[in-house]
Amino acid sequence: MxxxxxxxxxxxxxxxxxxxxxxxxxxxxxxxxxxxxHSDGGSYKPLNWMSPPCSIAELAPDEDEAAEGVTAVWLVRxxxxxxxxxxxxxxxxxxxxxxxxxxxxxxxxxxEAHLQQLLAEHIHTxxxxxxxxxxxxxxxxxxxxxxxxDGAGVTVAVEIKRRGEIEGVEQxxxxxxxxxRDPQLAPVTGVFAAQQIKPQARTLAEDRGIRCVVxxxxxxxxxxxxxxxxF
Amino acid sequence: MxxxxxxxxxxxxxxxxxxxxxxxxxxxxxxxxxxxxHSDGGSYKPLNWMSPPCSIAELAPDEDEAAEGVTAVWLVRxxxxxxxxxxxxxxxxxxxxxxxxxxxxxxxxxxEAHLQQLLAEHIHTxxxxxxxxxxxxxxxxxxxxxxxxDGAGVTVAVEIKRRGEIEGVEQxxxxxxxxxRDPQLAPVTGVFAAQQIKPQARTLAEDRGIRCVVxxxxxxxxxxxxxxxxF
DNA sequence: GTGTTAATTTCGGCT
DNA sequence: AGCCGAAGTTAACAC
Numbered sequence: 001m002x003x004x005x006x007x008x009x010x011x012x013x014x015x016x017x018x019x020x021x022x023x024x025x026x027x028x029x030x031x032x033x034x035x036x037x038h039s040d041g042g043s044y045k046p047l048n049w050m051s052p053p054c055s056i057a058e059l060a061p062d063e064d065e066a067a068e069g070v071t072a073v074w075l076v077r078x079x080x081x082x083x084x085x086x087x088x089x090x091x092x093x094x095x096x097x098x099x100x101x102x103x104x105x106x107x108x109x110x111x112e113a114h115l116q117q118l119l120a121e122h123i124h125t126x127x128x129x130x131x132x133x134x135x136x137x138x139x140x141x142x143x144x145x146x147x148x149x150d151g152a153g154v155t156v157a158v159e160i161k162r163r164g165e166i167e168g169v170e171q172x173x174x175x176x177x178x179x180x181r182d183p184q185l186a187p188v189t190g191v192f193a194a195q196q197i198k199p200q201a202r203t204l205a206e207d208r209g210i211r212c213v214v215x216x217x218x219x220x221x222x223x224x225x226x227x228x229x230x231f
Numbered sequence: 232m233x234x235x236x237x238x239x240x241x242x243x244x245x246x247x248x249x250x251x252x253x254x255x256x257x258x259x260x261x262x263x264x265x266x267x268x269h270s271d272g273g274s275y276k277p278l279n280w281m282s283p284p285c286s287i288a289e290l291a292p293d294e295d296e297a298a299e300g301v302t303a304v305w306l307v308r309x310x311x312x313x314x315x316x317x318x319x320x321x322x323x324x325x326x327x328x329x330x331x332x333x334x335x336x337x338x339x340x341x342x343e344a345h346l347q348q349l350l351a352e353h354i355h356t357x358x359x360x361x362x363x364x365x366x367x368x369x370x371x372x373x374x375x376x377x378x379x380x381d382g383a384g385v386t387v388a389v390e391i392k393r394r395g396e397i398e399g400v401e402q403x404x405x406x407x408x409x410x411x412r413d414p415q416l417a418p419v420t421g422v423f424a425a426q427q428i429k430p431q432a433r434t435l436a437e438d439r440g441i442r443c444v445v446x447x448x449x450x451x452x453x454x455x456x457x458x459x460x461x462f
Numbered sequence: 463g464t465g466t467t468a469a470t471t472t473c474g475g476c477t
Numbered sequence: 478a479g480c481c482g483a484a485g486t487t488a489a490c491a492c
Contacts, residue, residue: 001257001269001271003234003257005329005331012485014485015393015484015485016339016340016341016342016484016485017339017340017341018337018338018339018340018485019337019338020334020335020336020337020338021335021338023331023332023334023335024329024330024331024332025331025334026232026234026259026329026331028257028269030271030272030273031271031272032271032272034272034274034275036275038232038259039331039334040232040261040262040263040331040332040333040334041261041262041263041265041283041333041334042261042334042472042473043265043280043282043283043472043473044265044267044276044277044280044282044471044472045275045276045471045472045473045486046275047334047336047337048337048485049275049485050485051274051275051485051487052272052274081485083485093329094327094329096325096327098236098255098257098324098325099255100236100254100255100256100257100270100271101254101255101271102271102272103251103254103256103270103271103272103273103278104251104252104254105251105278106249106250106251106278106279107249107250107251107252108247108248108249108470109247109248109249110246110247110248110470111247111468111469111470112467112468112469113468142466142467142491143491161468162468162469163469165481165482166372166373166405167398167467170401171467198480198481199480199481200371200372200373200480200481203371203372204372204405243470245470246470247470249470273487273488274487274488275486275487276469276471276486276487276488279470280470281470282470282472314470339485342483342484342485343482343483343484344474344475344483367476373481373482374481374482392483393483393484
């Protein structure tokens with residue numbers, strides 16, 4: 001990895017056009033040729049960048065650029081699309097390179113898959129008498145997160161999200177439409193379960209007769225803990 | 232901005248838990264206290280990070296950590312939530328700091344908002360006699376990009392996208408369903424306008440009686456230019 | 463390879 | 478300040 005601190009201006013042309021006026025920034029050139037332009041604020045997102053696969057060429061400034069004080073031009077081109085990033089270097093304050101090697105990668109815990117597992121293990125969270133049929137119940141248009149039965153024995157399809165938004169309601173609606181056309185399964189009711197449910201998603205869901213349930217991840221984990229304590 | 236190249240392991244606990252095994256990485260500490268952990272590949276997204284506002288404390292390693300070769304521990308805590316990032320430094324290969332100043336920021340051109348503005352200004356692009364009612368017409372499930380009337384005075388809802396895909400057609404369909412249930416508004420027809428329209432999206436839209444219009448951003452800008460020339 | 467879905471999404475605009 | 482929708486989204490996973 002090469003790290004350059006430089007006064008520069010940057011222009012991107014591709015899916016949109018964007019321009020960065022002259023300022024001091026950090027330029028990161030990764031081993032795969034990708035380039036990141038970072039300022040001293042914002043967030044983890046660079047001001048501008050070029051994703052791999054891409055190639056970088058260092059050019060001499062043309063006459064106009066030289067007159068404006070440009071000492072070097074980096075032309076970064078995407079290998080497959082015609083996206084391009086032009087970095088005009090005015091002054092290099094630092095330029096270093098390091099061999100980082102291949103990263104072993106990130107290990108995650110606590111994402112939607114875990115919510116699904118926990119709710120399946122404690123399906124009674126949805127109400128008394130609920131029983132699990134199966135997780136990832138396959139349909140021709142994709143897997144239903146959880147299929148279960150309510151206290152009266154009626155089939156219930158559950159869609160789980162960390163954050164419940166309109167798209168999740170649409171997804172569940174597609175499953176319900178399909179399953180209710182299958183005489184083997186019908187009638188099937190729907191539950192939209194999420195850690196947070198946006199008002200618009202709730203409105204849409206309830207308009208379609210889908211019940212909304214707010215999940216508490218820590219509470220579900222807590223049930224695990226207290227049950228484990230019994231043994 | 233401080234840039235450190237170091238062999239380190241990283242643990243994040245907050246909205247989820249995540250762990251990075253020992254490896255050589257780039258650590259970026261921005262002026263607002265935020266921390267980014269980058270590897271020499273991937274994309275513009277760091278392997279791990281802490282968003283501002285947050286504070287960073289450099290601690291001495293405890294006994295166990297010291298036995299594993301840890302020479303320093305950075306504890307990065309989010310100021311408002313209880314998210315925390317623990318960076319265990321084993322070896323520092325480089326440690327530099329630079330004053331970058333405040334960045335003037337990115338200037339973008341060609342995003343959906345511009346398309347919407349341009350189409351609203353030149354609504355006759357959709358056909359002779361079209362007139363604008365209003366942009367961002369609010370409904371209980373979200374704003375319709377443009378509401379207008381065609382030459383015959385019939386209300387038309389327009390959904391605008393840079394890239395027209397199935398999800399955009401679904402969105403417009405939801406608005407049309409809702410608006411056509413409102414006797415004050417019905418009947419409402421639909422137009423799906425985008426710079427590019429995917430064949431599947433076009434098929435779905437036309438199957439639902441929604442007209443597809445391909446927008447030419449440069450042409451819409453050109454109308455602006457030529458009209459300005461008249462003055 | 464193509465399509466679908468999640469993400470510690472981030473970011474901007476508006477109420 | 479909260480809510481909503483777009484993003485040069487990127488990335489993982491299924492088919």
